[in-house]
Amino acid sequence: MGVSIAAEKAEAERLKAVFAEAGALPLDCPVLQPAETLLDLYGEDIRARAYVTQDPSRGEVMLRPDFTVPVVQMHMSDGAEPARYTYAGEVFRRQEQHPERRSEYFQVGYEVFDRGDPALLDAEVFARFAQVLAPWGLRAVTGDMGILAAAVAGLQISERRRAALMRHIWRPRRFRALLDRYSGKTPVPPSRAALLADPQALDRAGVSVGLRSEAEVAARIAALRADAAEGPLCRSQVDLIDTVLSVRETCTYALEHLHDIAVDLPGLVPAVERFERRCAALAEAGIDVAQLDFEASFGRTSMEYYDGFVFGFLADRRPDLPPVATGGRYDALCRHLGGGREIPAVGGVIRPGLLLELTA
Amino acid sequence: MSIKLGVPSKGRLMEKTFDWFGARGVGLSRSESEREYAGAVTGVEGVDLVLLSAGEIPRELAAGRIHLGVTGTDLVREKLVQWDQQVEPLAELGFGQADLIVAVPACWIDVDTLDDLDAAAAAFRARHGFRMRIATKYHRLVRDYLRAGGVADYQLVDSQGATEGTVKNLTAEAVADITSTGETLRANHLKVLSEEPVLRSQATLFRSRAAKMAPGDREALKALCATLGL
Numbered sequence: 046m047g048v049s050i051a052a053e054k055a056e057a058e059r060l061k062a063v064f065a066e067a068g069a070l071p072l073d074c075p076v077l078q079p080a081e082t083l084l085d086l087y088g089e090d091i092r093a094r095a096y097v098t099q100d101p102s103r104g105e106v107m108l109r110p111d112f113t114v115p116v117v118q119m120h121m122s123d124g125a126e127p128a129r130y131t132y133a134g135e136v137f138r139r140q141e142q143h144p145e146r147r148s149e150y151f152q153v154g155y156e157v158f159d160r161g162d163p164a165l166l167d168a169e170v171f172a173r174f175a176q177v178l179a180p181w182g183l184r185a186v187t188g189d190m191g192i193l194a195a196a197v198a199g200l201q202i203s204e205r206r207r208a209a210l211m212r213h214i215w216r217p218r219r220f221r222a223l224l225d226r227y228s229g230k231t232p233v234p235p236s237r238a239a240l241l242a243d244p245q246a247l248d249r250a251g252v253s254v255g256l257r258s259e260a261e262v263a264a265r266i267a268a269l270r271a272d273a274a275e276g277p278l279c280r281s282q283v284d285l286i287d288t289v290l291s292v293r294e295t296c297t298y299a300l301e302h303l304h305d306i307a308v309d310l311p312g313l314v315p316a317v318e319r320f321e322r323r324c325a326a327l328a329e330a331g332i333d334v335a336q337l338d339f340e341a342s343f344g345r346t347s348m349e350y351y352d353g354f355v356f357g358f359l360a361d362r363r364p365d366l367p368p369v370a371t372g373g374r375y376d377a378l379c380r381h382l383g384g385g386r387e388i389p390a391v392g393g394v395i396r397p398g399l400l401l402e403l404t405a
Numbered sequence: 406m407s408i409k410l411g412v413p414s415k416g417r418l419m420e421k422t423f424d425w426f427g428a429r430g431v432g433l434s435r436s437e438s439e440r441e442y443a444g445a446v447t448g449v450e451g452v453d454l455v456l457l458s459a460g461e462i463p464r465e466l467a468a469g470r471i472h473l474g475v476t477g478t479d480l481v482r483e484k485l486v487q488w489d490q491q492v493e494p495l496a497e498l499g500f501g502q503a504d505l506i507v508a509v510p511a512c513w514i515d516v517d518t519l520d521d522l523d524a525a526a527a528a529f530r531a532r533h534g535f536r537m538r539i540a541t542k543y544h545r546l547v548r549d550y551l552r553a554g555g556v557a558d559y560q561l562v563d564s565q566g567a568t569e570g571t572v573k574n575l576t577a578e579a580v581a582d583i584t585s586t587g588e589t590l591r592a593n594h595l596k597v598l599s600e601e602p603v604l605r606s607q608a609t610l611f612r613s614r615a616a617k618m619a620p621g622d623r624e625a626l627k628a629l630c631a632t633l634g635l
Contacts, residue, residue, distance in 0.1 A: 088536070088557050093548055141486055141545070212527060212557070221553030223521070236517035236599055250512040254594045255572040257513065257529055257537075265515040265528060 056150040056397035057133035058127050063177055064131035064155045070275045072132045074115035080105035081335050082114060086350070086381060096137050108137035113350065113375065116388065117382050120158050127159035135398075146367070147398070156392030158379075163389060164319065167354040167374060168326035170391050174358065174370055175332060178395070181403055183358040183369055187296065188343030189323075190214070190373070191353045192303065192316045196289045199312020200282050203275050204229065205268060217345050224286065229277035240266065241273055292341040296324050299339035323354060344371075349376035354391065358401055369403070370395040406619030407451045408626050411465055411474035412444070414456035418608060421500045422475045427610045429633045449632050451625030460484075462611075469615030472626065479505055479583060479606035484545050492611040495635050501608035503583040505543055507550075508595040510572055510579075517599050519554035522579070526558040529578065540564035540577035543603070547581040550603040569593040610635075 065071050081098050081104070095110040109115065120128060133153040140146045140216050159166050160162060175185060197210045206227055213219040225231040240246050248265065253259050288306055292299050300321055307313040324334045344355030353374030360366050372393015379388035412433065413419045423433045432447035433454055455471055462476035463484040475498065481488050482603035509516050516525050526537040537559045541547050544561050551559060562577050569589050571577035581603060584590055590597065618626075 084560065085536075089560050090552050092544070092561075093552075109605055128517070144486060209527075210525070213555065216555055219523070219557075221557060226520075234518055234520075234599075237521075240514060240517075246514050250514050252594045253510075255510045255512075255578050256533065256575050257510070257525070257578055259512070261525075261528065261532060262513055262515050265525060269515065282507045 048398050051150050052401055053398040056401055060131040060153040060177065060395055061254060064173070065151070066157075067129075067173060067231075069129040069131035069155055070362070072116060072130045074109065074112055074119065074132060074134065076109055076135070076137075077103075078109050078115060079103065079112060080107040082118075082382070083107050083110070086114065086378070086379070088167060093141050095138055096139055096354055098393070101116055105177075105368070107135075110138055111136050111394070112152060113378065114382065115157075116154070116156055117379055117388070120384050120390075121379075121386070121388065126156065127157070127161065130154070130156045130158075130392075140228050150396060150398045152394040154392060154394045156390060158388060158390050160389055162322075163353070163374065163391070164326040164391075165324035166391050167323050168330045168332070170372060170393060171354075171356055172330035172332055174356070174372065174393055178358050178370060178400075179340065181360070181369070181400060184338070185360050186338045186340055186359060188340050188355040189320055189353060190344055190351050190355060191314070191319060192292075192313070192341055193286075193345070195313050195316035195330055195353065196286055196310060199310050200278070200286070202219075202278055202282070205272065206275070206278070214356055215345060218342050224283050228280060228283045229279040233273075237269065241270060270349050281309075289313070290342050292339070294339060296327070296334040296337045296339045299341070300324055303341075319353075335362045342375060350375045352377040356393065357397075360399070363403065366399055369399045406622055408455045408472040408618075408622050408629070409453050409455050409470070409616075410629075411455045411457045411462045411471040411476075413459040413462070413475060414569070418459055418475075418501055420458070422498065422608065425498045425500070426633070431629070431632055435504050435578060449625070451621060452629055463488075463492070466611055466613040467615060469613050469617060472613055472616040472618075472622070473629075474613070475608055476611065477501055477606045478609050479503070479543065479546070479604055481609070482604060483546050485493050491614055492536065492613060494609050495612050495630070496610045496633070498608040498610060501583045501606070503606050504602035505546060505581065505583050505604040505606060506597045506602045507539070507547070507579065507581045507600070508569075508584075508590050508597050511591075511594050511596040512582070513596075519551070519600055521554055522598065523554070523556040523558070526556060536560040537579065538562045538571075538577040539579045539581055540568050540571040541581035542568070543581060543583075546603050550581075554600070569595060591599045 083091055087265040096108040097105055100106050116130055135149055136152050137149050140148050143213060157166055157170055177247050196212060210223055215280045247263055254294035292302050307317050327334050344351050351373035357368040359368050370393055374391040376389050410609045412422050412618050418422050444456055446452045446454050458475045460480055462474040463481045465471045466474045466486050481492060485491050516522055516606045529537045539559055540562050543564050564571055568580045568582045571580060
């Protein structure tokens with residue numbers, strides 16, 4: 046890596062000043078974060094991506110893997126509304142699978158907490174990033190997690206199956222496995238078939254050990270019976286999800302395409318209308334949406350907390366580099382951290398170190 | 406100069422390793438004094454025996470302080486990031502077989518696959534307010550395995566010994582541990598999931614990719630491998 050920490054820091058400060066000049070309030074966050082909050086949010090997998098260490102009095106602490114959680118928390122505890130924030134600092138990522146990637150780098154963020162029209166705010170944030178990043182000639186990709194969520198919400202299935210699909214909406218492989226099982230593509234495992242065929246199974250369960258009670262086992266068996274009684278998910282429903290996921294074109298064409306899909310999946314209409322309003326707002330903000338890429342599955346894997354508009358800026362001439370900037374709407378994360386309070390939020394981060402690498 | 410061969414310093418693993426080399430014409434023995442962790446090699450030239458804890462052998466191989474080492478696949482994979490770029494397996498020795506498995510209480514008749522475990526974990530979290538605890542000392546391997554299996558809403562709790570007892574003691578709901586016969590699991594009212602194990606482990610002879618070779622070492626290694634029939 047030819048980029049010095051000093052140069053990276055200077056570039057981070059420069060970008061932060063640009064965001065501050067646009068009206069964002071500069072914030073600083075602690076490097077050490079309570080591990081429990083992050084683990085509850087992202088699950089055990091975050092341990093593979095973040096440094097966890099032990100503090101004798103505070104318990105497990107984590108070197109911040111990003112600023113999102115602390116910024117949301119600071120906003121919730123003493124932020125005015127609406128608010129726009131900017132920050133710049135180092136984040137720390139374990140790279141178990143990719144030791145060649147950087148485990149310590151700067152991020153500069155711009156986050157908007159505002160209850161105003163989401164389409165306008167999404168467009169404001171995207172346009173701000175597009176403007177700041179314009180000199181680098183990056184390719185922007187957008188997506189919308191709300192579209193897939195709406196497609197799942199509109200499926201003709203039981204609430205139990207819907208909840209299971211929603212729970213795994215950010216884990217593409219698991220999501221697919223569930224669809225395959227519900228549609229009958231994957232056969233029922235023999236052990237489950239045997240369990241369901243045996244009305245006295247619980248009587249033979251033997252010694253009960255551990256915290257998970259017999260009642261919980263019985264409840265799950267009841268759920269499995271109900272699921273078996275529901276029958277297979279119609280193939281056409283699976284096809285609809287596949288069609289939605291495969292939408293990958295410019296915003297203008299994607300919008301047309303999604304309108305077509307919504308004819309067969311009326312539940313999609315509100316989400317497509319939101320997308321349409323966003324496109325209009327983006328155009329209003331000076332973005333050429335006829336040239337802007339849209340991928341319905343963008344942001345499904347690594348950006349677990351985004352639940353609406355998502356975007357990334359990629360350096361196509363350097364496919365070895367991760368996205369230079371990423372962002373999106375994360376209302377659900379705020380709801381989770383705020384204990385159910387609604388705090389609509391949209392924002393993103395830039396990696397100044399990557400910008401310098403592109404210039405070098 | 407000479408090449409260094411790291412071998413577990415005690416117990417059945419050491420004896421079986423000595424037997425395996427002995428059967429192939431390479432005599433390994435521990436020095437006279439039982440307290441001194443040094444040994445002698447006969448039958449080949451230019452090989453030094455280094456007796457180490459099996460748990461330290463992966464690290465010593467990765468650092469290149471030993472050229473060859475005998476240890477379990479489980480330890481190499483747990484302790485070394487991108488293990489295959491750091492060491493090369495030369496031979497599986499056919500003993501020390503053990504599987505790293507995930508086990509749950511036998512009374513969980515509704516849980517037999519990772520799919521089930523995930524569903525049970527989601528319900529458990531909703532019911533108890535915390536993520537289902539899985540006790541293990543193989544954090545990396547188990548986490549990777551569960552992620553690949555699509556299991557969410559669990560947490561790994563560290564257990565360096567008597568892991569099977571954690572369920573009864575209510576400090577974990579399930580375990581991920583090494584088992585050879587499964588007897589301890591049964592005694593603790595646990596059962597293994599009907600999935601491929603996290604890992605099938607056995608004692609294996611590894612070559613370090615990092616260890617420096619002095620003049621003559623390459624020949625010594627070649628001669629040793631020839632004698633061992635590798």
